[in-house]
Amino acid sequence: MNFLSIFVLIPSLMLLGLWAARNIKQIRAVMVTGASMLMIAAVALAYLYVRARAAGDTSQMLFTSSVEWYKPLNICYAVGVDGISVVMLLLSAVIVFTGVFASWKMKLQTKEFFLWFSLLSMGVLGFFISIDLFTMFMFYEIALIPMYLLIGIWGTGRKEYSAMKLTLMLMGASAFLLMGILGIFFGAGGTTMNILEIAKLHIPIDLQRIFFPITFLGFGVLGALFPFHTWSPDGHASAPTAVSMLHAGVLMKLGGYGCFRVAMYLMPEAATELSWIFLILTGISVVYGAFSACVQTDLKYINAYSSVSHCGLVLFAILMMTHTASTGAVLQMLSHGLITALFFALIGMIYGRTHTRDVRELRGLMKVMPFLSVGYVVAGFANLGLPGFSGFVAEMKIFVGSFENAETFNRVWTIIATTSIVITAVYILRLVGRIIYGEVENKKYLSLTDATWDERLCVIVLVAAVAGLGCFPLWFSNIIDESTLPVITQLMNH
């Protein structure tokens, strides 16, 4: 077993621990221990990774290992990380950690909730360490199924409908994905499922033309690609807080990650040839999501559409196929993951107090819950790309990178995409002005309390992460930069 497997092992141990836990205290203890261990493991991994790079290890993936699993199809349990996976693992660990605190007061069937939650984290963490297509797919499915139960049982509003919709659409996507993966596997000669090995082989261009769109679509649905994004608003609006956080924060990133690592990397010719179709779709996502968010009345819907817009930007940047833009895309995944998790956490906390998420009813929250309100304003600023927060770094990198692509078509779409930063400002400020500022109208709210310690911890960790990334982006940018390079080289050298 390899060191990386610890990321699958810890959630498994958490499952065991939860199974044995008998009361709420023990459940919390298990979750906090597990989540902290994940954080430590992620930080340690980052440290080891940087040290290995500093020591001159230039191989594309570090800490690789491969255990044969099913010989006839050459399926292996293959793991390995590069800079992108390292930062995504960090992100996941942070969000799992804060997610535990965001659902601290979960009442209904706590044990089961955390069981599924741990399974979900196992899926996403496993996905990021896998470099074998099949293993990757398997972890993706592991992450997907708990969503259905988590939303369907612990959700709010039209939860059954949303859970069904989300699961069905993502399952549909994973059907595409399976097709794509098999296409890649057999196209590359059927000898290996390992991404690094396949990248060295050549998939015939005719097959690429068929399987690139299928694979990209399969991952793209998860990344809320227009017009396959509609699961996102409903799903996020109905999901419980921690699940929204993990889903929007990490699971949606699987889409961008997969598009980049699998679709583009393994099928570079088709990617270059067909990127324009998806560029249009993602460009629409970016602007469309932002405009839609302007007129929503439910806080979670606003955030969900905002996610459509920002995740659209991730795919958009990837499709620009320049080094800077793809690094920007990874930064944007990171940044959006943290910001949106912060948003959902705060919305959950506000909802837990006011029992409404309707923008028209909330007013003057700054007076009654200053901590949460300030957190919300900070999240809003981070979301609209204010310097000092991670969104700015990611967006600038994306826009500069996109502009490197000198095709007029790409330029035009870049400029269209930049308008989203203004629209984002419009809906964020509208929201902040409406719900945070002003006088309290509903007298019931006057008796509400501000954040408790667990909520404070959750918000502070996320804000610190967002601000840290926004103020000192160099380190992240560098380790991502060197890891996006192989993909870009592949795209350029086909």
Add this chain to the structure above:
Amino acid sequence: MEQYSITPLIILLPLAAFLLLGLFGNRFKPLTAGIIATLEMTATTVIAYFTAFSYFTSDRLPDGTFATFTPFDYVWLPLGEKLTFNMGILLDPISVMMLIVITTVSLMVHIYSLGYMKGEKGFQRYFAFLSLFTMSMLGLVVATNIFQMYLFWELVGVSSYLLIGFYYTKPSAIAASKKAFIVTRFADLGFLIGILVYGYYVGSYSFEYSAHLKAIATAGTMIPLALGLMIIGGAGKSAMFPFHLWLPDAMEGPTPVSALIHAATMVVAGVYLIARLFPLFVGFAPDVLHLAGYVGAFTALFAAVIACVQTDIKRVLAFSTISQIGFMIVALGVSTSADPHHGGLGYMASMFHLFTHAMFKALLFLGAGAVIHAVHSNEMKDMGGLWKYMPLTHITFLVACLAIAGIPPFSGFFSKDEILAATFMFSPTMGYLMTFIAGLTAFYMFRLYYNIFWAKPYEVKSGHGGHAHKPHEAPAVMTFPLLFLAAVTCVAGFIPFGNFVSSNGEAYHIHIDKQVAVTSVVVALVGIGIATLMYRGASRKVADGLERGFGFLYRAAVHRFYIDEIYQFVTHKIIFALISKPIAWFDRHVVDAFFDRLAWLAHVTATKIKGLQGGNVQSYAVVFLWGILAIMVALLFITFGVFWLM
């Protein structure tokens, strides 16, 4: 170089104050927080003055210019192979000049706020935001590259947003802050795209153009395009037409904030941006520069006309600020070369006016603040006759009014004279237009002055609990900044400004163009005279008559030529109703409905074919038998053909 190693503190000190007060502000007593911020600001000011002193007293380079120092410049974020996003400190004449302007005004505003904001809820927060703003503005002016400038540009935008919306329970303040942010952000979009274009074609964001002249030259029309787009950003921050509409509303913020941000520093960022890029403008995009000049002239006129009829004293000052910034932009816009003796005078004039304007406009705002503090109203109708109650405020306000009207020996005269001289050199029409606007300025400023301090005796109203509320002079923490700025306004005109700042960096000796000076002073005096006639006394016969006579024009001007209504129309009717709503509808009823339909279709099909799976083995067996028979027949046909039957 060594003496500049402390310059980062200029940015870091306010940042530290912001973090301290922002995170732990509520742990301090309000006054303690204010004093911490003020002390920090004093330290910053001392460092800035020290830096300026050592910079301007250092030896000039052989070509007569001051050396440009970059004591710090490190890569903050790499953006591609060549491009990097650097953070650093650039010291050259204009940035050092701006350091002085910002720290001086900011310090005065800090001190003033100790008195003005006393007892306000959120005192700590106020000082935290002030520190944030000061930090961002200082970071903006010392930027070594255009991207760093953009970063701080956004930060000043947000601190302006926070400060305008300081009274966050007031709907008008919320709306104003939102408007300010969104309008400037919209303009910043132009700035950003300009940066993208520039960076791509030039391969560097740095202000050290000399290393990239070749790339700039080969970029062709892209450079004017990039610069033009950047100017849009500048126009947004500097409230040039048509982006001016956020500034008057921004007066919803506390008055000291208006003095600092919306009069002296942030709003001149656009001017500073053009000045920063001046060599590029005159070298590669003179047409864009002239275009900016025309826009500036139009804005100056437009705002001056509106200022003549506003009744809210802060709005008068706001429009006057817009108009004065228009002057600065005009001065830059009429430049045709980098040589101050031949068509490059405007650069120096603009910077000079920026400097003097910052001082006297801050003074005007702080004076207005003292008045508002005393009478608790912004409206002229609630004032009048205040000279008796507030002598110090009255005198300092008068000094500032004379300065802005361009009466010697106050500072405004000197800088405005240079601007007018520069415009006359460019084209006489422009010169006369600007002289006329200068006269208009004198008129509306004195209209303001008379309405506040003279016009009619102050009506003492009975306040709470039957106590007669008499306006009284502001406390010393508020009058000290007034006196200080008034002193600066009196002497600033005699600073040999051209020695320090000029378009090519060489010392330029300022000389007064007699003809221009006399004309402008006469025009200003005429303006003041008319204002005296109309508003000095309690009777407003002439003024009312004019209002009636030009009814339509008057109403249009009062409504600021309905630009705000157009803005409302565009945002609410077009963006919300025509774009966002349909998109949201489309999303729910077309895209989403499509997938719902798909699911529904699957459901319906399932219900339809469910009957086949009845669970009755016997009926399965019948189908099975028929199936086998059919297959057998089919196989027989295939094997033997149709003839087998016969």
Add this chain to the structure above:
Amino acid sequence: MVPMQYYLLVSTFMLFVGVFGFFTRRNLLTILISVELVLNAVDINFAVFNRYLYPEQLEGMFFSVFSIGLSAVEAAVAIAIIIVVYRNLENIRVSSLNKLKD
């Protein structure tokens, strides 16, 4: 010797009677009897083909004996199930055996 066709006619008749009974009967016992008929028809065929076509070998005979054994077992199990069904439902109609579906 009786020609082979006669035997085959009998077995064919039995097979179709069995199949018809299997399709149309609603009573579990008669369905079981129909299945027995089908099996016996096949047994006859096995024996006949063996005796007439390959008299020197005995596989067909073995198969029919094996099949008889099998049907005995089957009948035993089926009747046991039917008895249980009868105890639970008080009748042995096929249509009432739908409890597992719900």
